[in-house]
Amino acid sequence: MTASVPRQDSQKNNGLSAKFFHKLASGVPGVLFTYCLSADGSQHWFPYISNRVEALFGLDPESLRRDAEGVFARIHPDDLVGLEESVAQSAADLTPWCYRARLKMLDGSYQWYEAHSRPERQEDGSTIWYGQYTNIQHYKSLEQSLRESEEEASYQAQFQKLMARFSADFIHLGFGTIDECIDKLLAGIGGFFEVDRAYVYAFTDGYTHMTNTHEWCADGVPSLLESQQKVDIRNFTWWQEQIRHMANQDAVVFVEDTRALPPEALAELGLLEEQGVRAMICAPILVRGQVMGFFGVDSVRVRSWRADQSELMFIVSGLLSGALERNRLEEDLVNQSVRDPLTGLYNRRYLMPRLHEMLAASRRHGERFCLAMFDIDHFKQVNDSLGHLAGDVILKRFTTLLLAHTRANDLVSRYGGEEFLLVFNEVAADQEGSVVTRILEAVRGEYFRFKDDQARITVSAGVVCLSEFQGARVTPEILIREADKRLYQAKEGGRDCLVDAGGLSRP
Incomplete structure (x- = not known):
């Protein structure tokens, strides 16, 4: 017959065990918990949850032992439905429960957590899970960073492939086919940049007028080609300054929201609003060292451009500049062969x-x-x-x-x-x-x-x-x-x- 443990010693040992368990739980990076769901699913609570929930989420562990709703209220709305469904499924078939969700932190930000637990059916039909959830924000950030890096690499590769194809088209350009090649380029670039219009404008000498020479429009977006012929820009104060920047500094013009244009751009704003343009970006086209026009894209909605959008625009405008310069040289050579050098008339x-x-x-x-x-x-x-x-x-x-x-x-x-x-x-x-x-x-x-x-x-x-x-x-x-x-x-x-x-x- 074995000796029985005195009740006083048993209580003492149980107290020591509880104290030890709390110390142990406080040293765990995540949150240890036991979660209980009633048989009819109408009530849920945490029989035990470590005190870290207070430091992380500002939740009182004692109140959670009566009602688990405080934790569920911290879950991001987009993740809540899936989480509740996964809990119900685990309770139904008693499979281990594992789920990732965003929880609202004490400072108001959301961070990703991952929960692991095992369910156990109780005699009264309720289900209790034993497990922990830990912060995986670092891994999600790394995952997002890797995904963005892969997407960026894919984006750059697709852009380079697109430019290589159009470069080949311009290299093998037949005389008299440049307009067709430019139209194809604008369609390809407009779709790639996901804009509403892509176009080329030509300036007159002295930058007094500009004419839309080529244009691509997305489905449902009205064309501006006919209305943008010989547009008088002498009174466009702001735009004239942008032209000087393009000519002197080889710079692009960024507009993310036309409503944010400066007061001196009142005339330009009126024209853009009439056209339904809310954002645009333009890059100069140079022929023989002179800015003869510009390549641009429009959006009918406010948008933020990529940080490297200027470099991408320069690549496109550079391709156009080279093609137009070569075409002008060919035209000059043809004109020299079919025109009288003294009068300029055909011979x-x-x-x-x-x-x-x-x-x-x-x-x-x-x-x-x-x-x-x-x-x-x-x-x-x-x-x-x-x-x-x-x-x-x-x-x-x-x-x-x-x-x-x-x-x-x-x-x-x-x-x-x-x-x-x-x-x-x-x-x-x-x-x-x-x-x-x-x-x-x-x-x-x-x-x-x-x-x-x-x-x-x-x-x-x-x-x-x-x-x-x-x-x-x-x-x-x-x-x-x-x-x-x-x-x-x-x-x-x-x-x-x-x-x-x-x-x-x-x-």
Whole structure:
């Protein structure tokens, strides 16, 4: 028979054990607990919970031993429903309970905690869990940091891939396809940056006006392309200052909320509000060292831009700058091959293919046009008396008069020497004479000045219209030969006149 332990010694030993247990629990980083849920789920309490809940959350352990609601009130609303469901599931099948949730700390911030416990069914049907929950904020922060690093690396990799693809497109750019390539770039960049618009604007010399040349819009966002042509920005004080920054400091323009623009931007704010723009960022486009425009993106909502957004914008604007500079160089080279270097007019190399195209269009669609050949009267005498430099001045001034009396869709070219060809589109055969007459009159009334000398000159013209051939197959050579023949007749008829199908007429 074993000796029994005296009641007084037992109470003493139990007291020592409780005291020891509290000391032990206070040294644990987390919170030790026993949590009890009644059989019907209507009541819950903590038979035991370590005193750390008071230091961490400002909760009284004694009150929690009567009602656990104080702890549950500290759980982040987004985590509460899932936590309650997990407790109910653990109570139903008596599986270990493990859950992560954010708890509101004494200072008002939320931090992540993880709970581990094992359930045990009691005789009255209630369930009691024995476990602890510990702070895992450090691990969640590290996890978030790693996730953000991975997302950032992925973002940068996708951006570089996008830029590499468009760089290849611009490298293999065919002449005349740059607009299509820019439109594709804006669509790709607009979607990648998740903005509402992406666009390119061009400045006039002196930054007095700007024109939207290319634009991409997200679905449902209205286009501004048509309304943003030759916009007068001379009175945009704030914007002019931003242009100077872009030109002088190679800087970007950040606007996260248009309502925060300074008072001097009142005119600009009115335009942006009219367009529905709430945030924007613009980067300069340089061609031959000069800011010729800018690349920008818009948002119809207030937004915060990335810290490295300026670098990303510069990469895009740099790609555009290089492509536009190369395109301008190619245009210059093409213009040098098809334009007369003295007058800037198209030369014969450009004229002949265009006449072939116009004749083909006439055969398909019945389009009609007329051709006039001009020759400056007694031009050799001008060269001999005043010199070839004076002759060049006269040729250039005559070019100016020709362009002033023709339309944008007319074709004006220098055929050779002092001979010029004018092709008028959509002019009836009985109207071409009045056009040529106005040109002859303008030349006759002009003083051609060179240094201290001045001269009065006249021109002769031969005119032929496609309608004269009544369906016969015509070539550019036939048209030019007939115009040249009539020009010769005008010279023979006394000069300063024109000859067309109706014969000679003098203004």
